[in-house]
Amino acid sequence: MRKFIDLHLHLDGSVPFTTVKKLMREHNLPVPSDQELRQELSVDSSCKSLDQFLEKFALPNQLMQTRHDLETIVYDLLTELKEQGLVYAEIRFAPQLHTKKDLTQEDAIKAAIAGLNKFLKDQKQENDSRPELHANLLLCLMRFADNQNENKETVELAKKFLNKGVVGIDLAGAEGPIPNIEYKPFFDLAKKLGVPYTIHAGEADGPDSIRQALAMGAKRIGHGIRCTEDSELTQELIHDQIILECCATSNMNTKAFDQIDSYPIKKLLHKGMKVTLNSDDMTVSNTNLPHEYKLLEAKTDLTPEEETTLYLNAVDAAFTTPDEKIRLRALIQK
Template identity: 45%
Template sequence: MKKRYIELHLHLDGAITPDIAKDLAALQKIKLPYKDERELEKALMVSKDCRSLNEFLECFKLPCSLLQTKEGIARAVYLVQENIKRQDVVYAEIRFAPQLHMDKGLTMREVIESALDGLKKSDLKCNLILCCMRMADNREQNLETVKLAKEYLINEESNKDYGVVALDLAGAEALYKTEQFIDVFKLANELNVPFTIHAGEADGAESVKKAVEFGAKRIGHGVRSVENLALMKALSEKKICLEMCPTSNLQTKAIEKIEDFPIREFMKLGIPVTINTDDMAICGTDMGHEMNLIRNKFDITDNEESEIYANAVRYSFAKNKIKKQLMEVQ
């Protein structure tokens, strides 16, 4: 039977393949400074000897430079959807930070509306997550992101089925601690905007604990939660879903080797887990590869794989009628 996948943790700028990059460059009349395909691939993919998350984040410079116009953003969202559709993904939540796409004068509102335009063009139905960023002097931009997320939010009462569904906090977790962003999530809670938070990747279990205290419905990565049994029990009791990304965690050194990936520990305690690519182009992976990796390394059974898919449906930010449809196509 053909496998079906759901991707809850996918960064737009991390999903720009060489083919998509060339398409975006041609569309916007941008000359790429690479003499051949190999050089372009090298610029877009993380090196095998990547030493940290901060080094990993350097790979976003080129794709971000191609996502600074309305046409580029809309086209990128469409092309990423078409690419993952070919990989048997039936639903995805694509995330991006509007504030990182304003270098050529776009407003945050224009960035979001451009992404929504791209979303409509594919017959693979996806939703958007807006990222706030871990940076030194961007409090106002983060708060504006929250307010715009509220304005464009799709929920059960909406007449639209697809659009913006949640917020996130991304960026250099070890440099800018989760606790520094309490006001961002205070506002999100006041406005009833659901959110996930990158935590427990480059920073320890305390980061995840703070994200849970803030009210995160899901945790991006969360692998360092394994360092604290009480925290793991809390994740299980509160049914907070982990968006796990094995290949990415290896490349950013969140784990030293694949055997350290704590999926079995989490599943044993009843923590809901999902499997995702994170940055499929930068990581050089896809959902089929990620699922095969954990299946082979951790003896994941067919029933467990079905449960991982069901978790992705259950803990997605999609409307209930969309969740029902997704359960039927598994």
């Protein structure tokens, strides 16, 4: 069975369909037909922008406001990822989005870690010949106008739970209205606290957003695909070996890129760019990582050798331990 690593996977955009139905029943919400529910959770070819894409997160977020919700979703998602052949994943979520009822940000983080730990414990007890799936959490800061306190708290909590299930932070949300550089103080704090980070850039907004992320010290860029609009920036990314967390289907959905046949991950790979392939939002984009690889094999002639390089780039980029990286590199040779 093939092995996969997903470094860019949003929890709220990847709640398994069966888990959504289960939690809707538990919360006594009316459950529509499967077709209607899929339309509410997933985009189709008519999606015109990132903002329209983000509308699909409303229902999942409603189902992520209790400890039980979050623990269940993390556990169920990891179970699904294991079945797909993943051997390592970094799952990101914004704890400040899960405080609409009685949870604090810290409560939300503890619930997600509980789901992760329960999966890891149960996996150890299974009689399963497949490689183990290891996973960690990234905490997202959000691009809102008036959430400075919440973002600072997220950074501080990332430090508190660092290497206890959490391995870094991210900056997410609608890209464009507020420049990335406005959030530099939070990433300066993360750097001071020794918290690794990645930053969404170069998706809905262009090359300048990537330059701002680099100015903030990012060594990993969420998406970053629009670097292709600036050859000088592309060369800088290659020279500095900055990791791009590419998400092909998602980029089509949000119109960051318009033709899958000319999706540039293969071209960037051959230029020496440290690119990786990821799923982003499995449920919203109706995809998963094995599907992403098959899609690029069919549409861009991605080869097994190139896929191995993508995998090894992901190992290098992962916010994990040297021992885990040794395990992941060894798996590709089996």
